[in-house]
Amino acid sequence: MTTPTREEFIAAVQDGDAERVSALLRRGADPSARDTAGGLTALMIAAGRGDAATVRLLLAAGADVYTADSRGGGTALHKAVQGGDSDTVRVLLDAGAFVDAVAATTGHTPLMDALWYKWPDVVAVLLDHHAGLNLSTHYGFSMREHFEYELNVNTRGKDKLLAAERLLKDRNQSDAAAAEAQKLMGAVVAGDLDAVRRRLSEGAEVDARFPVVNGFNDGHTPLLVACRDGHEEIARELIAAGADVNATEPTFGAVPLHKAVYNGHAGITALLVGVPGIDLDFQGITNGYTPLHDALWHGYEECARVLVVAGARRDLVGHDGKSPADIARESLGADHPLTRGLSTTTETVAVAAHPA
Template structure:
């Protein structure tokens, strides 16, 4: 379920070519009207030529990407417009994750791409099978306020949730300053719903925005929404072989991995060695992934010693393996164990194209960044939006992360 790339192959992931516009020198001022018109004409001709060269505008590449998906996530409006005019279908998904172009636009944050896709017939309620996100849920999950507002303007249902039952207001309130306009809009919409409830902080104080309490849908409505989403993707999950286990024995074992119950896991493996590489539960996860999330070093070591595959991915919500989780949660010792066991350090998650290094940089996990760079993790791989881990480190990295990058790359330059 991941894009696996060897560290020494070409850095460019196969996708619709980047568009680089080169204008001939002209003596007029660069911001003149004539210059802008000339740039648009030249850009349009380049885009048209590139689209003509690829042949089938709906074809998917080896990564599962289609030209329209790539243009949508990168907010490349000129290419998106040309692809739609050439017959690109808005409903054709990423072949591995199931994301449609409107999910990609929501993920990348382009409000204009969303507006154009909706005008072309994209569904506001399309479910991304991997995580259950509608485009609006994806936009709020990514803190993409402009995209979320564009979707609400188009009529997206704010009461939808993720497969875990997390709602749009839940996601938006993680950063109420950044998402202020979205929180305000949702508050006004939920206040009109008969099942809306007041939000309160940990001390029981009402959460206030613009002088009024924030309202949200009830927990029962969220639970119902999550149940419907899970039912919608259940048929797809049933096609996976082997089918993820849902029996109580395995569910109890997943709970044991989460809490670090080493003896329970030893007993289960002794009884059935295959359990180390089985997936199950609502998210289709593995014992190794749950242990990595929880930071259970002893459990991770046991599972790897007993043959757990470090590259076996979860099904929901991100479709990633244990090294991604160790990177996100900052468990450097576990990351090292996984690398030593053969985890693919340059795999890219289906939800966003990010590598474990991207995740570690964004979360400020400097110790994990060091582990990954020592293991030949590539800092130049692009996620779906075109951003690299090195770019994240430079523009958004903590001082500790920047120090690790400077240390590593200055050392490699001196060799």
């Protein structure tokens, strides 16, 4: 049995022949094959056609939901949104597609495209998946400016645009209400320990996440913010109340330890490493750095020493291939005691005692 050619496979996808696509996949067709003429993957073609059945087949076979087309830099989700099929959009989002993926050429997110193509039903799906409202295009329009431009230039389909506008207003109001309801987060941001204690005693959810409003606290738990902003006693209260010390935030994929060491908060670092179940070696999604990498990167020696004594791994490498010793060499110099200690598994790293 011969392996299908790319042309044969792409033609089946373009024809919307799910049965044939399935048969070709069983014969070894590449689910991530590209159309050489347009630079679209098979998944993008099926998504743009609103062919949810074929999209499911391709995803099950391992098609890459994250890759971009070779001309405009859009993803399969962008194509599905442009095609206007809500079911296909949901399938891709359920498969992990980034709801705020940005097209390389335009800077359009899927939500911007849903507004541009006048698909209010698709807008609703994206908003339900927390699509950001405060992003901008590469040509300088904010989301609001982008939408106002569409309202001005379109002579048809304004009813659909107005329906989408109502959805955007509802989402803005919902975000504002959710932010206002986060009294515990407000107390943490203000650094008000007494208010934090009151909110916890009133039953505030200790790991409640801030809504996604394209701000600094998006998707953060109170502990993530306390560790980032240096509120040590507040962090202690949150941990005592059962806060998740391994919670990640969605922007950098960082945990509380990353937040603490990145900003040089040695006391919070010492507090966190003593919590049972803490993951000392969590690697962030943007660069693969562990907390030890981050501490060394910014030259916070005391934070780094706390992590080493606590047993942080020295062998993990970031996406740039660098180990903690490599980062220490660049940041502190090859002859620094901490660098020398990290460069060997036998030498003890000198650590200054730090009060718990």
